Amino acid sequence: MKDESSVNVLYDLVEYMERERKRLLIATAIVLLLVPLALTLNLSGFFFMTKRILLTDGETSRTFYKVGRSMMPLYFLVTLNALTSIALVFLGIKNLLFLKSWGKKLAKIEKIEKKIYEEVIKDEEIIEGD
Amino acid sequence: MNNNYRNSNSIILKILECILKKKSSQGRVLKTHIMQYANLKTTMAEKYLNSLENAEYIKRVEDTWGKRTVIYYDITEKGIERYRWFSKIDTELEGI
Numbered sequence: 001m002k003d004e005s006s007v008n009v010l011y012d013l014v015e016y017m018e019r020e021r022k023r024l025l026i027a028t029a030i031v032l033l034l035v036p037l038a039l040t041l042n043l044s045g046f047f048f049m050t051k052r053i054l055l056t057d058g059e060t061s062r063t064f065y066k067v068g069r070s071m072m073p074l075y076f077l078v079t080l081n082a083l084t085s086i087a088l089v090f091l092g093i094k095n096l097l098f099l100k101s102w103g104k105k106l107a108k109i110e111k112i113e114k115k116i117y118e119e120v121i122k123d124e125e126i127i128e129g130d
Numbered sequence: 131m132n133n134n135y136r137n138s139n140s141i142i143l144k145i146l147e148c149i150l151k152k153k154s155s156q157g158r159v160l161k162t163h164i165m166q167y168a169n170l171k172t173t174m175a176e177k178y179l180n181s182l183e184n185a186e187y188i189k190r191v192e193d194t195w196g197k198r199t200v201i202y203y204d205i206t207e208k209g210i211e212r213y214r215w216f217s218k219i220d221t222e223l224e225g226i
Contacts, residue, residue: 007144008140008144109219112218112219117138117139120142120181120184121135
């Protein structure tokens with residue numbers, strides 16, 4: 001039976017980490033870009049709409065007055081939207097910091113690999129797939 | 131990231147691991163053991179073993195077996211130290 005090499009196991013793990021780190025970085029970057037953008041659009045849309053209603057008079061104002069009281073759930077939803085977005089941005093930043101520490105660990109591993117490679121292979125000509 | 135030297139490193143470390151493992155279980159580590167463990171062809175194994183010997187990671191030892199001369203490989207202090215570096219990767223990955 002062939003011995004199970006810990007080298008294979010560890011390298012598989014390191015390669016998996018590298019792949020996942022890239023994916024997570026892309027996902028986090030997309031979230032961090034889209035969430036504030038979506039929130040800004042949402043808020044500006046909402047305030048633009050309410051401002052237009054407030055500026056109108058007569059029939060519309062009276063309607064707004066009546067509707068105004070029923071707009072409380074809308075304010076609640078907008079606040080909820082903002083809070084959710086802030087929470088998402090917070091989580092995104094936390095994730096970025098985590099990935100940064102992950103990157104540092106991978107860089108240390110790379111340093112070890114580089115040192116061994118330079119010591120052994122350096123000027124030697126070893127062609128893979130011989 | 132560093133695929134240029136990952137393949138070579140993987141072979142180097144497998145050779146060191148093979149010598150360390152087989153040495154404790156069988157005493158002598160022959161080239162055939164290393165070839166089998168690291169899945170290497172003769173020419174490649176020769177090249178890597180020479181490189182490792184030049185880098186003083188391993189040493190070639192000649193011994194007699196009956197009338198024949200047998201060459202086996204042993205790991206040096208430097209080789210053990212470098213293999214330990216690699217084992218540190220495991221520690222580096224802790225907490226992730």
